Amino acid sequence: MSVDKDTVNKIARLSRVAISDAEADKMVGELNGILAWVEQLGEVDVTGIEPMTAVIPNKLRLREDVVTDGDVRDKVLANAPAKEGSFFGVPKVIE
Amino acid sequence: MTDFSRLGVAAIRDGVAKGEFKAVEVAEALNARVSAAKALNAFIVETPEKAIEAAQAVDADRAAGKPLGKIAGVPIGMKDLFCTEGVQTTAASHILEGFVPTYESTVSANLWKAGAGMLGKLNLDQFAMGSSNETSYFGNVISPWRRNDGSTAALAPGGSSGGSSSAIAARLCPAATGTDTGGSIRQPAAFVGISGIKPTYGRCSRWGVVAFASSLDQAGPMARDVRDCAIMLEAMAGFDPKDSTSLDLPVPAWEAGLNSDLKGKRIGIPKEYRLDGIDEDIAKMWDNGIAWLKDAGAEIVDISLPHTKYALPAYYIIAPAEASSNLARYDGVRFGLRDLPDGAGLQDMYAATRAAGFGEEVRRRIMIGTYVLSAGFYDAYYTQAQKVRALIARDFENAWASCDLILAPTAPSAAFGLGEKNADPLSMYLNDVFAVPASLAGLPAMSVPGGLSKEGLPLGLQIIGKALDEQAVLNAGLAIEQRSGFTAEAGEWW
Amino acid sequence: MSEYRIQGNTGEWEVVIGLEVHAQITSESKLFSGSSTGFGAEPNSHVSLVDAAMPGMLPVPNRECLRQAVRTGMAINAQINRWSRFDRKNYFYADLPQGYQISQLYHPIVGEGEIEVTLNEKDPDSPTKKIGIERIHVEQDAGKLMHDQHPTMSFVDLNRSGVALMEIVSRPDISSPQEAGAYLKKLRSILRYVGSCDGNMEQGSMRADVNVSVRKPGGELGTRTETKNVNSIRFMMQAIEYEAQRQVDLIESGGAVVQETRLFDPNKQETRSMRSKEDAHDYRYFPDPDLLPVELDDAFLEECRASLPELPDAKRARYEAMGLTAYNAAVLTAEAETAFWFEDLLAEGVDAKQGSNWLMSELFGALNKMGKTLDESPINPKQAAELLGLVADGTISGSIAKQVFEIMLETAAQGSIMAASAIVEEKGLKQTNDTGAIEAEIAKIMAANEDKVTEYRSGKDKLFGFFVGQTMKAMQGKANPQIINDLLKKVLG
Incomplete structure (x- = not known):
């Protein structure tokens, strides 16, 4: 599988990273280089192997249903680039 | 007068406890060294007042006869991937410039509770993505080391914990925190001739650590010797209910358990690590390491880790995939940079903010990660990589049938010059070839100095242990440390 | 169950409908954080650093949310998956702070089940149909955007961000708006019985994404559209009618249905394309590496099963066996509130027949006149039981009981309800055997x-x-x- 410039632009859009034409051109080569290299994984026989789910055997712990957090609006909003009263502000979204 | 820069963690802790000197004296001395070493660019933010404040508290406690913490009075450096309340935390990225957390990471909180003080926030590769500390928005970190040919070429301190390695090697701090996703503690430790251990995945809480690749990220200490690493790790580790992958186990007394007698231990030497065209200095150091461990009473066995060559490609699918998702939260809405071009809508704002905020390597990895997870490619890349990862973990499991520890080089070469490997991202990635397998398997692994290259640069030996067996790893590290006679230091040129 | 057909110029069309219902799981705290789920709080107050996706924050799952999903699955006889996992669904939107929603794609906690619905649940003779359930999975809700507070900005409130939802996905077994309505009603009733969701559609605790396609009877499946976030049964039925007709008109006029997301506009009673969200979706699902697989043990499953209440169908059968008419049994069990009220009445020792007749004629009649629901009833089961007890033991006659009930309601309206026995005493209404x-x-x-x-x-x-x-x-x-x-x-x- 090799990527072309359209694919690079599509991936950039999906990643929400603006990309210039020149950057896209450069990225085509880089991505193809890296992808060609990782594709050697295809040689590995993985018959009957389950994908890894937990690196170290461990069991998911479940929390009790108790309110222990929240009510920290000032902390939540402290770093907001555009704080509007008690809200985060974003460019108007038309749905 | 004591040169406090020459004291390690244990020496400072013991000296403070015994009243040989005051914690404040140590903090003042190291604050001065930090501020005089700007040429290394090891720190993004210096926090001398924090170091002093913590030291004063320790001195006051001691004066009041109160019990002191495990590392009371020891000023340390904090990798700028750990969120620190009230102190800017950036992950060395423009996108987090000016971000001041309202919370403290569990690991850093554990250290402060144990009596450590913070000298500052250490530079790193942006979002911990890099092996040379050249991806930081705040500039390259320079290694204190120089080649022995008289050249003044700036060398890489390794990465991503390059600020940590440089600062410790330059004796700006006795120890620092690091994080290791695919070698980010061990490789920089090797490059500057210090020690560093990545514990078993789940030993140190990830809560409050800026995430790179969640299934791989693991914090650990870096210091100038094995004992100091053990002391630091004891203070950093521990169960944290806020991290679902945290291991609910007591923290062993690693320092007390240190023992360099390796009688009865079997050391595996993986044949697959002996790559074609392996660097001559590296090969020699490895042989020395084998001899030292034998001398310490260990039995040497040849082992095979057949899927080793696939570890790095698997890593470069899994880590970018996780990163592409973990870094989606940097969107200019709740914190960090916002780039809002005139008339831009929400999605344009995201794209502009992230293009302006993320460095080139971060963008590259986000793109790779997005691609390998995208529709139609997920199974071929991601699922396949996770299956290969399972095979790599199984290789280690099989190896433990015939050995207790594995000895290998930490990196395939000594430190390279800044800029030397920038042209091709792949050649940079290959620097983690020996470090990544243990990361993928979540195993404890340590780098200790193993000698010098022909250019007079440090080389590191890596010890990989069974899950949860940090003690055996530290003990083997100590055995090497006692035999390698590694005393080389970087000249103080800065 | 119903032969719903759209008459087009080229003949008859049938409609194929599948519903994805998002039901807010009843819990005190959020799915992955300890913040409150309380409704109507100040903006961004029920938000933790985890909900706001601050750097380094991590999810820890809430046991109760998983328990409620499992209990719901058991209530629809679904397969319960002892091993499930959370996946990340990646997309960018201002109401989604993490940049991904933690959901379950590959291994949901609940697998296949089914729900039997009747077109008119109060009519015991109404035909029934089984609607297949494909899966129930647990996921995070998003925050809320407000668009009308500022000329150039939308405002983000994360109070709902991270609240637990169950997504209940039906098979495309539904073939008319009426069936869809009956299905949603039955599902809501089950959720309320189980106590896993309050079913309150006005407050958004339950909303449906409606997949609609049309085809010639028995023909190949057509391309479907998904109408998002419909928040009432009536709107859902209207949306299906409109959307099916639109598709038929489109195809018959030579066009083709585009697979897309649409929005129902209740004012115009029509659906329209959500162009803003059409941006090539590729959610890049993968297992959330911050979480381990969910493994349910026997004790957990046993508790879930043991704590399940009697469900509507079983309850109706039992009521019939107790001698209630089929009609009464159907009405009393259709809604959880009615059934629970009636159960309370029985618990006070009231005879089932007497109680059901009184509830359905007297109490419902009175509530109807007052324009109140059973939840708002001025008289509680205990007070009603006392009244009915006076009839049963011959203290008063049935007709006197009506008078007493009226006085009870009057006194309740005046602020303090008078007990039936006190009314009988005060007004001298005791029945005579002289x-x-x-x-x-x-x-x-x-x-x-x-x-x-x-x-x-x-x-x-x-x-x-x-x-x-x-x-x-x-x-x-x-x-x-x-x-x-x-x-x-x-x-x-």
């Missing part, structure tokens, strides 16, 4: 209505009721009706 007094009144009535006595004796049996009524009236309703009956039969012969 046969002498009743006989005296009967004698008077017979004397005053000789003509009717003659008619009765010549075979006009219906007049018996007239004599009962007259006697009861003369006794001011306080005579024991059984005694009146017996005495009248004796004297009338």
